[in-house]
Amino acid sequence: xxxxxxxxxxxxxxxxxxxxxxxxxxxxxxxxxxxxxxxxxxxxxxxxxxxxxxxxxxxxxxxxxxxxxxxxxxxxxxxxxxxxxxxxxxxxxxxxxxxxxxxxxxxxxxxxxxxxxxxxxxxxxxxxxxxxxxxxxxxxxxxxxxxxxxxxxxxxxxxxxxxxxxxxxxxxxxxxxxxxxxxxxxxxxxxxxxxxxxxxxxxxxxxxxxxxxxxxxxxxxxxxxxxxxxxxxxxxxxxxxxxxxxxxxxxxxxxxxxxxxxxxxxxxxxxxxxxxxxxxxxxxxxxxxxxxxxxxxxxxxxxxxxxxxxxxxxxxxxx
Ligand code: ADP
Ligand code: MG
Numbered sequence: 001x002x003x004x005x006x007x008x009x010x011x012x013x014x015x016x017x018x019x020x021x022x023x024x025x026x027x028x029x030x031x032x033x034x035x036x037x038x039x040x041x042x043x044x045x046x047x048x049x050x051x052x053x054x055x056x057x058x059x060x061x062x063x064x065x066x067x068x069x070x071x072x073x074x075x076x077x078x079x080x081x082x083x084x085x086x087x088x089x090x091x092x093x094x095x096x097x098x099x100x101x102x103x104x105x106x107x108x109x110x111x112x113x114x115x116x117x118x119x120x121x122x123x124x125x126x127x128x129x130x131x132x133x134x135x136x137x138x139x140x141x142x143x144x145x146x147x148x149x150x151x152x153x154x155x156x157x158x159x160x161x162x163x164x165x166x167x168x169x170x171x172x173x174x175x176x177x178x179x180x181x182x183x184x185x186x187x188x189x190x191x192x193x194x195x196x197x198x199x200x201x202x203x204x205x206x207x208x209x210x211x212x213x214x215x216x217x218x219x220x221x222x223x224x225x226x227x228x229x230x231x232x233x234x235x236x237x238x239x240x241x242x243x244x245x246x247x248x249x250x251x252x253x254x255x256x257x258x259x260x261x262x263x264x265x266x267x268x269x270x271x272x273x274x275x276x277x278x279x280x281x282x283x284x285x286x287x288x289x290x291x292x293x294x295x296x297x298x299x300x301x302x303x304x305x306x307x308x309x310x311x312x313x314x315x316x317x318x319x
Pocket of ligand 1: 011012013015017035036037039040041042043046234306
């Protein structure tokens with residue numbers, strides 16, 4: 001668990017990059033920090049592994065102040081992935097992945113099997129890739145190595161600063177899918193910075209929206225979409241072009257309805273409803289019915305529509 005208690009950062013030139021931040025990131029959570037450029041995301045992230053010192057307040061990891069940790073112990077137990085691919089060019093893929101395990105003095109066999117395991121995890125055949133130099137891999141493959149390198153020594157926490165923003169859309173989506181899948185398997189705490197709301201909604205368990213060094217709202221994707229706290233959040237969420245999303249109401253319907261809802265009171269929308277009309281109806285009720293030619297043909301809830309949106313963001317983007 002990572003806790004921020006009244007954390008502020010003032011740089012030497014007087015810039016207040018982060019202002020009295022209070023935040024708890026739970027163990028095993030996929031936590032996304034999002035906000036416009038200059039809102040303090042990178043500063044917030046770098047304070048966690050002490051790449052940037054705090055000016056005020058305290059950060060705790062598992063209840064212990066970060067300043068009380070040995071700096072090496074702290075860094076080795078926190079994986080870090082950067083936007084620009086930061087592999088060592090003269091070292092092989094295997095050596096790149098092994099950097100932290102080597103520093104931790106793992107034995108050679110353990111390191112070798114870990115490298116193979118990680119390469120397999122991201123779909124790169126170990127025998128083919130481990131002896132290559134970074135320049136012999138595509139951008140997407142290199143960034144994949146950047147991600148597994150951060151996981152190599154089995155850290156509890158992984159910090160990722162816009163790790164996919166330099167990638168082409170297809171590699172980016174593939175890596176987003178991979179990281180979500182990986183997170184479910186390895187259950188690490190991930191703090192992920194992005195400025196892309198689609199990415200945030202797709203991968204985050206919770207999302208923290210920042211502006212001018214302050215938190216505007218923290219919530220699940222569902223909470224942000226249905227209960228945006230102010231116009232700034234609305235506008236941020238609204239940047240997603242819902243019109244581009246392929247929407248087929250019939251495919252989202254469920255045949256079961258929530259037993260706690262009284263059917264007579266349930267709102268009904270026609271099968272021909274647009275996505276906007278559907279979202280609007282769902283902002284008032286947790287579940288709604290869908291009718292066709294005067295008959296209820298199925299039910300819809302918020303969760304199923306969000307899932308549908310996220311599944312289809314991909315197609316929308318490619319159009
Ligand atoms: P983000 O990652 O959200 O784009 P940053 O955390 O990098 O934002 O920056 C937050 C604010 O702090 C910005 O106004 C930025 O210009 C400023 N800043 C970042 N690093 C420094 C620095 N080393 N010295 C002075 N100001 C900085
Ligand atoms: Mg940044």
